[in-house]
Amino acid sequence: xxxxxxxxxxxxxxxxxxxxxxxxxxxxxxxxxxxxxxxxxxxxxxxxxxxxxxxxxxxxxxxxxxxxxxxxxxxxxxxxxxxxxxxxxxxxxxxxxxxxxxxxxxxxxxxxxxxxxxxxxxxxxxxxxxxxxxxxxxxxxxxxxxxxxxxxxxxxxxxxxxxxxxxxxxxxxxxxxxxxxxxxxxxxxxxxxxxxxxxx
Amino acid sequence: xxxxxxxxxxxxxxxxxxxxxxxxxxxxxxxxxxxxxxxxxxxxxxxxxxxxxxxxxxxxxxxxxxxxxxxxxxxxxxxxxxxxxxxxxxxxxxxxxxxxxxxxxxxxxx
Numbered sequence: 001x002x003x004x005x006x007x008x009x010x011x012x013x014x015x016x017x018x019x020x021x022x023x024x025x026x027x028x029x030x031x032x033x034x035x036x037x038x039x040x041x042x043x044x045x046x047x048x049x050x051x052x053x054x055x056x057x058x059x060x061x062x063x064x065x066x067x068x069x070x071x072x073x074x075x076x077x078x079x080x081x082x083x084x085x086x087x088x089x090x091x092x093x094x095x096x097x098x099x100x101x102x103x104x105x106x107x108x109x110x111x112x113x114x115x116x117x118x119x120x121x122x123x124x125x126x127x128x129x130x131x132x133x134x135x136x137x138x139x140x141x142x143x144x145x146x147x148x149x150x151x152x153x154x155x156x157x158x159x160x161x162x163x164x165x166x167x168x169x170x171x172x173x174x175x176x177x178x179x180x181x182x183x184x185x186x187x188x189x190x191x192x193x194x195x196x197x198x199x200x
Numbered sequence: 201x202x203x204x205x206x207x208x209x210x211x212x213x214x215x216x217x218x219x220x221x222x223x224x225x226x227x228x229x230x231x232x233x234x235x236x237x238x239x240x241x242x243x244x245x246x247x248x249x250x251x252x253x254x255x256x257x258x259x260x261x262x263x264x265x266x267x268x269x270x271x272x273x274x275x276x277x278x279x280x281x282x283x284x285x286x287x288x289x290x291x292x293x294x295x296x297x298x299x300x301x302x303x304x305x306x307x308x309x310x
Contacts (some may be wrong), residue, residue: 074253085252148236148251
């Protein structure tokens with residue numbers, strides 16, 4: 001055995017160890033980034049859910065703001081309530097055709113609404129910042145004088161959230177759709193083609 | 201299933217009246233409602249009739265009535281009722297607003 005073979009024999013395990021260490025560190029790094037991503041996603045999800053639920057409760061409570069029962073409900077609020085029932089019925093009938101879990105069915109519209117509320121809060125924050133900078137009082141004026149329009153905006157956001165929260169059509173459970181799909185309709189027609197060819 | 205849904209809505213409706221949003225004195229509440237209906241002393245806001253409930257319009261009427269009556273009794277109070285309503289409504293965000301008499305008196309000074 002010459003010097004170079006001994007050297008190779010001693011460096012091989014070192015290289016293997018180095019390679020394993022590199023692999024392990026890469027795996028650890030990858031896992032850590034996915035873990036942080038998961039945690040941040042969970043924080044964003046919970047924040048949006050909390051924001052959505054709390055604002056939704058506030059909006060419903062603001063309908064009955066003076067404890068006067070039906071006398072507290074304006075025409076727009078009646079329209080909102082009836083429209084919401086229709087939209088929820090539609091949402092439920094679409095969602096139950098899919099493989100989406102009940103938890104996703106419940107949270108999807110709330111998450112969408114939370115996103116809308118977040119955007120509205122950013123706008124409000126921008127207006128408040130302008131007020132602070134310029135010494136104006138647009139934000140306070142909007143808060144006191146624009147209550148009815150703010151309610152209209154919230155109702156529109158709630159309707160839109162329920163409307164767009166429907167699951168993807170790709171998630172439709174196949175067994176239920178087979179009899180209605182255009183593909184199965186074509187399959188029923190195709191057997192006639194060979195018969196025509198035979199005649200010719 | 202139906203009974204559970206019915207129970208849920210019954211509980212929801214039972215809770216609703218206890219969860220009142222209104223905390224300000226009646227005059228301030230009324231003036232807030234009034235300036236949400238009117239955008240000036242002559243012109244109403246868009247969709248005011250559709251966005252205002254019976255209880256809100258009663259409160260707005262109370263504010264307008266009090267302002268009108270106060271202006272009749274106090275000879276020095278001749279300013280625009282809308283401006284005075286707006287002045288009073290601005291106190292809705294304060295924790296300890298002045299008493300109604302004081303508010304009416306202050307509103308005449310604008």
